[in-house]
Structures are given as structure tokens and as C-alpha cells.
Amino acid sequence: MADRDSKGAVRTITDLARLAGVSPGTVSRALAxxxxxxAKTREKIEGLAREHGFRPNQMASGLRRQKTGVIGVVIPLGHDTRQQISDTFFMTLLGFLADELTSEGYDLMLRRVVPGTDPDWLDRFIGSGMIDGAIVIGQSDQYDRIEDVADGYGPLVVWGNHTEGQRHCVVGTDNRLGGRMAAERLIAAGARRIAFLGDTTAIEFAARFAGAQDVAQRMGADIIALPTHLSPERAGEEIAAHLAAHAGVIDGIFAATDTLAALALTTLRERGVAVPDAIKLVGFDDLPIARQTVPPLTTIRQDIAAGARGLVDLLLRRLAGETTESLILPPELIVRETA
Amino acid sequence: MADRDSKGAVRTITDLARLAGVSPGTVSRALAxxxxxxAKTREKIEGLAREHGFRPNQMASGLRRQKTGVIGVVIPLGHDTRQQISDTFFMTLLGFLADELTSEGYDLMLRRVVPGTDPDWLDRFIGSGMIDGAIVIGQSDQYDRIEDVADGYGPLVVWGNHTEGQRHCVVGTDNRLGGRMAAERLIAAGARRIAFLGDTTAIEFAARFAGAQDVAQRMGADIIALPTHLSPERAGEEIAAHLAAHAGVIDGIFAATDTLAALALTTLRERGVAVPDAIKLVGFDDLPIARQTVPPLTTIRQDIAAGARGLVDLLLRRLAGETTESLILPPELIVRETA
DNA sequence: ATTCCTGTTGCAAACGTTTGCAAGAACGCT
DNA sequence: AGCGTTCTTGCAAACGTTTGCAACAGGAAT
Structure with a gap:
């Protein structure tokens, strides 16, 4: 139907106008x-448009209207360059974001940046003129830079951790509370010497650790942080080393992520350590994998779908000129069999 | 540094030109x-640009140059509307694609479409004028439509299955061969009555099943297809039902996906069926989860990173005007402990 | 001094839409 | 017939870049 072959391909609104015997302006109005x-002109124009498979050029439209209908989604790869972008959690969030944005009529432009090599990443994206607003997935170690930019640019929402008095609008789970819930569970299950697996230079993880510390201190338990990268390749070895180094002394593990928890679980199995009998284990996120490990993971659930909805909702409101508060989602303890 | 505050913000190339005392054309040339x-004018202009945090508007540039620097990535959600976009395999592929495209200087525009409600999805995306080329992730049940479009539009590459005489350029694993390898392994391990778990209306899965059939027939084994959706929620029940219905008669399972395999594994455990003693199991993809199940999955590996590289490479060549052949990647049998 | 380069610059016309403004048409009213 | 409405339409100026063409300057060569 869309005649790619016939002599005069209809590429512009002007072509279509000529065909319909009206002016470009009228075509534009009809199509919009x-x-x-x-009514009759509109029908005629719409008919011709359909017949020739005509679609108005979004670049031109965007230029003229000074809005693009595109929302930028950035994933800053702060510490763990290689991993993050295929991290299950972020990818799932991205999937939901795509759904939400699509159903609001926006397109999604995805950009992966390495802040280390490009300190200007956020300004560059925002200033490109290609996007109406931006969502940053994960603060990584770029908290300060985001703060800087947020002052001068409205339509920006960030997934991550909320800190007292911060200026950028964030959506995220209450990580500190989540950390508390995890530690409480571990201690209730009998653990007294707890290890935290994760990279505490990432602000979200630091908050989870801090929450666990709160509780440990209050309930008279020990807790130490064992720095662990997120990417399975590196994490595997690191966890093995940690567990070997602390064999026998640890009786509880709080993993910053279900992925890490699952890794810890297999490592423990290899070492012949019984979970939860010898060591209790709690993860974070409640990814699908949490249900599939043996035994299934006790974990702290983040509501990813709600997070995506919140991000898009807040961004749209900011796009409309509102000023919005951050949105902190409650974590939820999911008790399965590892603690 | 980027003076958002000072009286005259530098938004356009013309502003910058006035500041530098040259014409807009010169600024454009300098920045490009x-x-x-x-040399001296260039330096001056570059200095001013940096100082004022100026970035040329990509919409305008795109409009004028008739290219956008953006590659569209579409995921058609053919059968299993809800799932696919958070499917681990596709998401991982997407991650690698983002990496590849970024390093080639392209941006990535992600679009999720439901072909059922929008039969025009591909034309619409391509005709939008927003993208220089498109990558379709997964043929889903849209094979014919893709074929139609591919005739008239060059810069299009598809991830999926290759069929004899097809006209669109595809990158993908040799699914049929993968299916053969899986069946061979199952039969070598002693299985004789094999069940295939997956949705054979999806062309990739159909090919995997066909490959397995080839081998089963040749080696005198039985194989039946048990239709199963991809999304864990639905698949869980379906698998449970399948296994209940065929209890005792099946001694081998070929799962179309590691996700399904993992699900089958937990279901089998719940039913008290020993793997691999009573039932052999082979998955497909070699996702991270394959390593983490108990026992770890024997599976057919797809090289996702190579796939992404291939997609981008071919697309770039087509963008440059070359005509390219499809790229079929070899699957690899990864023997772990389930078969 | 004239001519012919070469290297830089400015001018202005695109790219394909959208939209304020004004003009025209059609109609009803007095 | 004249006037005022209400709908439709066309005109042309934007939006911010890029780029072919022409112009100009400063030398070098004659």
C-alpha cells in the first residue's frame, strides 16, 4: 500500500498538500x-496520508515545536564500568520505564555513559536538544554532579537514594529502612556476626549497610562490610575470598543484591556450609532469581514497577511545570528459606 | 561554568557567533x-563554546543534514505481551547493543511495540525521521511484515532466525543446529522420550524444536512439544501442569530457554523428581542463571555479545550502502550437570 | 602593477514542520 | 442590500543548523 515505487513518493507535508490541493498548513492542521x-478536507487528507503511508518528519516537528516527545534515560557507569548495563535490576527497571513512557506517548532514548571519561555527560545529554526530559538510573558516584545540574534544569528525575536536604528529585526505595529490615531478620534468625556484601561507595548500598549497622548496634550484633563488585565475574572470586577469610566466624550475610546473594549461596554450597543452619542469608531486590535458588532467598523487595511509574509520573509533572517532592518507596521483607 | 544565570544565555550557534564576532556559518564549521x-578563529570559538557550555541543537542539525545519529531498536511484543521486554535474554542483548552503538557514536532509541494493536509499527518507526536505521530484536510473529518492509528500506537488521531465501538481513544463532545439539546430548545421556518446553509459534523456538526433531527421528527417540509461554508467571503453572500430565513417561526435557529450564528444575524438585537421574534437562541461552541452579544447567550457549557486535556491524555497513548477507552464529553446547 | 592563487569568511538558501495573522467564504440577520 | 458571525483556508515567518557559492584578503608569481 505504501507506494515506495510509484513515481512521486510522498515524503513531505508539502507533497501531500499538492496532492490534496490544499496548503501545507492545512495538511499540518488536519493531521494534528x-x-x-x-471535516471533508480532513477526511480527504487523512485518506491520502494513509494511502501513501505518509508520516510527518519528527525532527522538523520537534524543531519547530521545541519539544521532541523523547525522554532520555541515562545509565551512568560509575564504578563498575562493564557490568551495570546488563544488571538485572536496572534492566528490569528499564523495561518498565519503556512501558510507562510508551503508554504516555513518549519515546525513550537510552544512553550509557562513563562519567570518568566524560565529566560532562549529563549537561551534554540535556543540552542536545533531542530530549524533553531525562531520567537518570542510579546515582552511582555522581551524586554531586547531578545536584549541580538539577539546579538549572527542571525536567530531571533520578532513580536512587534520597539524602536529607538533597536538591534533585529522586525516586527510590528507602534503602536504610531496607537495611534495617534485613539485619533485623538476620538477628531474629539467630545471627550475631554479620557480613555485608556490596560496594559501599555506591550511595544506595552505603545506605543499606548503614541501616543494617543501626540495627546491629542496637541489638548488640557485629557487622562488617566486605567490599564486593556487582559484576558476577569479579564478584564470584571476591565472595569466595571473603568467605574463605571469614570462615567459621560469620553466621549471617546481608547481600546488597539478590545477584550477590545467589552467588554467595552457590559459593557456600561449594564450601559445604549449610544455609540457613550455619549461616543465615538475606538478599535485596527480590529479583526472579530469588525464587529459584536452593533454598529460595529471603530478601528485601523493591517494587520496580511502582518505581518506574513514579519516575515517569514525576517527570511528566515536572515537564508540566510543577515542582515535585521526591518519592520514597517502602521496602518489603519477603521471607523465604535462607533466613 | 555553564552560565545558566548570566543575562544572555548562549543557546544557539547565532548567539555564539555574535559573541565571537563572526558569522553563524563560521561557528558551525569551527565546531564541526x-x-x-x-586556527585562531577556531580556538576562539571553541573557547567560548566551552566557557558557555554551548551544545548545538541536534534536532536542527539532524533536520538539515538529513541524518540523526540515532539508531532505533524495536522490540515487537508479539505473543506474550507482558513479558518479552523484561526477558533476560533480550535485555542482555539490549545492553550489549547500547555499548556497541555508543562506541560507534550513535544514540539508541528504544521502542516497544505491540504489533497486534499497531500493524504499522515498523513503517511508523522508520518513517518517523528520527532514526538513521533500525534494529529489530526478535521476529516474534511478525516475520512477513518485516519481509515486506525490508524490501523498501535498507538500513534494517533483525535479530532472529534465518530461513531459506529470506529477504531481510538477520543476525542470530543457528537455532536448528542448537536444537540438534540439545537433543543429541539428551539422547546421549540416555533420554528416549523427550518433551520440548516452549512456544513453537515463535519462529526461533520452532527452529529449535525442529532441530531436536531431526535428531530424535534419526536416533529413534520420541519428542513432543508442550506449548509454554515465556513469562515466568504463566510458564510456572503451565510447566507444572505439563509435568503432572506426563509424569513417569518423560525422561528428558529440552527447554527453549534457560528461564524455562530453571522453572522446570524447581518444579521437578517440588515433585521429588531427580535431575538428571530420572529426567535429563537441557536449556538454551546460557544466561547467568544457568550457572546458579542446583544442579547447574546443561545448556546451549548463544554468544550474545557477538550477536550485538554483528547487528551493529551489519547495520553500519548497510548504512554505508553495502548490501550484506545474514550472519548465523554457531551455538555451543555447555555441559554442566543436568544432562 | 597586474594577475592568479590559496585560505578564510559571510550570505542566504535550504531541511520539513507549525502557527499567528489575515483574508475569504458562506450564511443569517436586520 | 448591507452588516456581522462563524468556519476554513492560505501566507509566510519562524525553529537552529549546515553548506554551496561568491567575495574578499593577502601573498606569490609574472
Missing amino acids: GKSLVN | GKSLVN
């Missing part, structure tokens, strides 16, 4: 569904 | 690194 165009 | 501009 404005009320100021006669 | 063309050779026809005097």
Missing part, C-alpha cells in the same frame, strides 16, 4: 487533529 | 572541525 479544519 | 577555518 486540530478543530479548525473542515 | 572542518578544515576551512582559521
